[in-house]
Amino acid sequence: MPTADRVHPTPALLPPSTPLHHDVAATETTPLHSTFRSTPPPPPGTYIVQIPKDQVLRVPPPDRARRYKKLAGCPARRRRLRHACCGAFGAVLLLVLLAAAFVGVVYLVFRPRAPSFSVAALSIRGLDAIALSSSSLSPQIDAAVRADNGANKKTGIDYRGGGEVTVSFSGERLATGQWPAFYQAPRNVTVFSTALTGKGVGFTEEKRKRLAAEHTAGAVPLTVETMVPVRMRFGKVLRTWTVDVKARCEVTVDKLADKATAPVNRGCRVKVRPLWWWW
Structure with a gap:
């Protein structure tokens, strides 16, 4: 006669040490603080115009295009001028050093003296x-x-x-x-x-x-x-x-x-x- 498997009862889970209703109560009584500061109201007599991002102009209007191009080219011109000045200064310094070296060589070779x-x-x-x-x-x-x-x-x-x-x-x-x-x-x-x-x-x-x-x-x-x-x-x-x-x-x-x-x-x-x- 077959033997039936014995089924052992599962022990009941122990309740947590801290009552659940205590956390819920603490959550309900704790005030919520906003992480962002509210924007201060604008001063009287001013207006705030909000434009959608897709409507912001990325190309200056035709009446401002020439001025925009002129201002945008100023750093490049200053950079080229600075490079040109540095090059000219380096060339002059090199010529001065070469002239000084030439005079020094002539002095060492001929040893000139006043009469x-x-x-x-x-x-x-x-x-x-x-x-x-x-x-x-x-x-x-x-x-x-x-x-x-x-x-x-x-x-x-x-x-x-x-x-x-x-x-x-x-x-x-x-x-x-x-x-x-x-x-x-x-x-x-x-x-x-x-x-x-x-x-x-x-x-x-x-x-x-x-x-x-x-x-x-x-x-x-x-x-x-x-x-x-x-x-x-x-x-x-x-x-x-x-x-x-x-x-x-x-x-x-x-x-x-x-x-x-x-x-x-x-x-x-x-x-x-x-x-x-x-x-």
Whole structure:
């Protein structure tokens, strides 16, 4: 006789520890807060017009199209202008660096030096004891100037026209003459003579007495100044711009006469611009 399967009763589910009606009551009593703030009302006298999204114009109207195109193109134009300015600045900076490098190479190769000067002879007329008693003098001076380029082994000097030589006493100019134009080769010494003339030279009573006393003592201090435009020549092709070279020599002669002895040079100071001014 077949045996019937035994059916075991399922245990009843235990109710939750917290009553359901308590949650429902808590839900019902908890106030609901909106997550979005309400839009404040517009101020009086204003209107809000709402347009559907599909009706918003994405192309400006014809009467505003030209202005829109102009404003839209401004950033592009400013960008192109900025790029052009940066390119021009870079090109100028590159040229400056190349020029500085070129000058530096030339300086290292040729080692240019300023020439030196001295006064070899002075022949003075019109300033003797008789002429000193006159109120207006016209002295005449023959000056022999020595230009020395021995410090330059590879650099020649072009002395241009328009230079001058001046002789003065105690700040009073006595006579002025021209510096001749010539080319001076490297390691060369040139002595040239130039005629200086003065007109309407007058001394104060104090300077007149001092000049007469120094003439009697056999030691008359004079100042010889030169200003000559020159160009440095490197090799046969390369030359610099023309610049002014100034020299001031303090000399002493024994007498104010035609047959004065060689002047005693008490020092010459040469003033010339730096090399980078010559280019």
